[in-house]
Amino acid sequence: MERDILPVVANRCDAAIGRAEGRFDEYRVVGEDRRDRIDIAPLPSLAERVDQRAIVRGHGRKYTLPLRVILVLVALATSACSPSADTGFTLLFLGRSPAARLGGVSWAPDAPRSRLIAFDGDLNVVKTISDPRISSPAAVAVYPGSPPRLLITERTGEGVVFDTAGKPVREWESPFPASLYATNQSRIVAARSPYFVQFVAEDGSLPLLWELDTLGRTRYGIGITHIPDIRYLAQLVNAGAVALSGEHVYFAPLVRDEILRLDAAGSIVWHSSRGLIRAERDPQFIPGKERRVAHALVNIAMTVGPDGRLYVLGGADSAARTLRLDVLNTETGELISSQELGTPTAAIAVNRRGRIRVLDHAALLAQTPTLGRPLFEPAFALPDLSGKPVRLADYRGKVTLVNFWASWCDPCREEFPHMAELYAEFGTRGFAVAAISDDVSESRMREFVREFRPPFPILVGRGRMKAAYHYRGLPYSVLLDRNGRIIERIFGFGGESEFSHLRDLISTELETP
Secondary structure: OOOOOOOOOOOOOOOOHHHHHHHHHHHOOEEEOOOOOEEEOOOOOOOOOOOHHHHHHHHHOOOOHHHHHHHHHHHHHHHHHOOOHHHOOEEEEEEOEEOEEEOOEEEEEEHHHOEEEEEOOOOOEEEEEEOOOOOOEEEEEEEOOOOOEEEEEEOOOOEEEEOOOOOEEEEEOOOOOOEEEEEOOOOEEEEEOOOOOOOOOOOOOOEEEEEEOOOOOEEEEEEEOOOOOOHHHHHHHHEEEEEEEOOEEEEEEOOOOOEEEEOOOOOEEEEEOOOOOOOOOOOEEEOOOOOEEEOOOOEEEEEEOOOOOEEEEEEOOOOOOOEEEEEEOOOOOOEEEEEEOOOOOEEEEEOOOOOEEEEOHHHHHHOOOOOOOOEOOOOOEEEEOOOOEEEHHHHOOOEEEEEEEOOOOHHHHHHHHHHHHHHHHHHHHOEEEEEEEOOOOHHHHHHHHHHHOOOOOEEEOOOOHHHHHOOOOOOEEEEEOOOOEEEEEEEOOOHHHHHHHHHHHHHHHHHOO
């Protein structure tokens, strides 16, 4: 599905004639044969966005009037027909998450598969990055500095920096219970994440946003929070999408119909509303046995496009069952265009001229090449409860679920009976479980084991596993094929539905020769 919902406006910039002279000679755009004649060939597309018409007109001043007329006509044809850097698209959003452009490609998070995906200007997949540190990426931004790198927002709020070769550089803990990061060439700003909202009471002492240094440390606060009557809903009320452009910060609350432009001091420059909610009111708990909150999902993601306009992805209805895309003027907050997308997720791309493409994000991901399953690393060698050493190589030839757990982890307690069921069902068919405890306290680990009496081996990690495998939290599981390669990573405990999916994966893998 593709829709053009904005007029195409040329985004020209005058090029220096001196720079163009060299390119004319290099690419033989204009050649002279000393008989008052010139030959013209199309100029290749330039990353620096040279205005071909201005260049050719400048060169044409050396020639006669008829030749100048010819030059202008050919320049117009060249401008219309030849490739231009303006025709390349930048991916703004994938699913419901913001992407970022770096090195001529757009990098987007693919949380279900724990990876980043790079798209070229034609929206073809050109690269993927997978790493244990990338568990559930929620957003990607360009990390400021040289060389430029990628700043990944993890769903749980950590900031993780990677280079484009897939090498991790650094990471930091979230300054909020869960954060979302936005950047420009020199700044990093953290907001309360709209992707992982927690019920944490606030008293108004924290700022709306944090400015961070390049190590992820807070420098100073920006803006003022709104504290609702129910303080445990303060995270929800103050969570939202954030974007940067120059010295200004743009913030769009998750649950309110407003978009703010803030200056460097956090003062409001402009406030924009689209009239989506008749009367704004704070979220409220709904009476009942389950903890439910009445609220609207208004703003989900936001970014500044290559055309300099502000793009806001939000809910078309109060539950965000389908999405809408709003485009605003960054200087005035004026709503330029709005469109209901009619889908719960989308891939949205824009070029420098403001042309928008709205695509099926599942179809976009379907073109990702299959590069083979990565090896599970590092290979472990750990003692079992009797002290006998057990190695990853001992599981070769079996489909294996490597599970990291701890006695203090409540979701781990819920998960263990499900793993016991899988082992009972598939254990005699070539399936194994390697359950690795990350407890520091051996006594508590053994107490847990006595309580659950698992039918599979327990391996002793002694609290060193997170440093080795870089997972975000427990439980964390990795399903391996018979050759020790990763079939799927499982983050947290997803209940019966997750284990039903896992059961299908195991059954399919065991049936594969």
